[in-house]
Amino acid sequence: MSNYKDIIRVIVISFTITLLLGPILIPILKRLKVGQSVREEGPKTHYKKSGTPTMGGIIIIAALLITTISSGLLNRDMIVLLLATIGFGLIGFIDDFIKVVLKRSLGLRAYQKLLGQIVLAVILAIYQSNNSVLGTKIIVPFLDNTYLDLGMLYVPFIVVVVLGTVNGANFTDGLDGLASGVTLIILSSFSLISLKAGMDSIAIFSAALAGACLGFLRHNSYPAKVFMGDTGSLALGGAVSAIAVLLNLSLIIPIVGGIYLAEIVSVMIQVTSFKLTGKRVFLMAPIHHHFEQKGWKETKVVVVFWIVTVILCLIGIYSLS
Known part of the structure; x- marks a missing residue:
């Protein structure tokens, strides 16, 4: 039976590994010239980020x-979580590779990314429905x-929950330290929830990934030395959604992952509004760019979104108590 000491130990180990891997892998990414291209329609303050190494999600994974x-708790659930994380990360890696190495700006086509995500989500859903004692039942928060x-x-x-979470995490990865910080907080909450529920392997997995996100912040916080790219953001979204599914807590995702939800919904609203009326609801989407356009500094947006996530995760934990 794991305890809080085991959780802390795993976080420290993962954090340390990420700190050590950064100075090794970041120069390699620079030599490979896998630099981020900043979109011209984005905030002008982001132009200076052009050329910053991407695909840093490799460090987290x-x-x-x-x-x-090395935790000694590698069981079937943890293997499923690892495969989900690596699977979604692989889709992101291929997309990054096509864009920054092969220099094809569009990367994977939208339908190719979506198809890969759907296949992984279906496999995850079938696994859980056949292996969980709850079968096709899910827990309802607050009740x-x-x-x-x-x-x-x-x-x-x-499938809808997983795709929403994965792409929400992807949209959240637009400012230095935003996705890694938000996901760190969500994972920490899942680790506590899992530990309380006696799901040791999920608690350890969540803690390990939280530690990796914490270490990655050392390299990714403003001004970022490396970006996680789709390799990292899709992997993190895949991990968060897979943890929720294995805990039968899919309905808690809109709560603890409220920032993910806000990011993806803001894009959907913006696109729909522009297509139907020719007008934009937000100054720029995803919503973190809207606040930048309102005059907020990048670091302020990141910290406010972190704070919101802390509050949402506290609500999420309370909803299960």
Whole structure:
């Protein structure tokens, strides 16, 4: 049975590995010239970031693998979580590779990314429905011992949750330290929730990935020395959604992942509004750019979004108590 000391130990190990890997891998990424291209329609303050190495998500995934495999708690659930994280990370890696190495600006086509994500989400949903004692039931937050049985709707529901989370995390990765900081807070909450529920392997996995995010902030906080790229953002989104699914807590994602939700919804609103009316609702989407256009400094947007995530995660933990 794991305890808080085990959680702290795993966080420290993963954090340290990420700190050590950064100075090794970042220069390699620079030599490979895998620099980020900044979109011209983006905020002018971001132009100076052009050329900053991307694909730094490799550092996070490497630290996660080393920490979890050496934890001594590698079981079926943890293997599923690792495969989900690596699977979504691989989709992001291929996209990054095409864009920054092969110099094809569009990367993977939208339908290719979506198809890969759907396949992974379906596999995850089928695994959980066949292996969880709850089957196709999910826990309803704020209602003690209340479960919602989705039956045949379980798989499509999980697919929507996973795709929303993964792409929400992807949209959140637009400012230095934003995605890594927000995800760190969410993962820390999941680690505590898992530990309380006696799901040791999930608690350790969440803590290991939280430690990796914390270490990555050393390299990714403003001004960033490296970006995680789609390699990292899709991997983090995949991990968060997979943890929620294995905990039967898919309904808590809109709460603890409120920033992910706000980011993806802001893009959907912006695109829909512009197509239907020719007008934009936000000054720029995703929503973190809207606040930048309002005059907020990048660091202020990041810290405010972190604070919001802390509050949302406290609400999420309370909803299960």
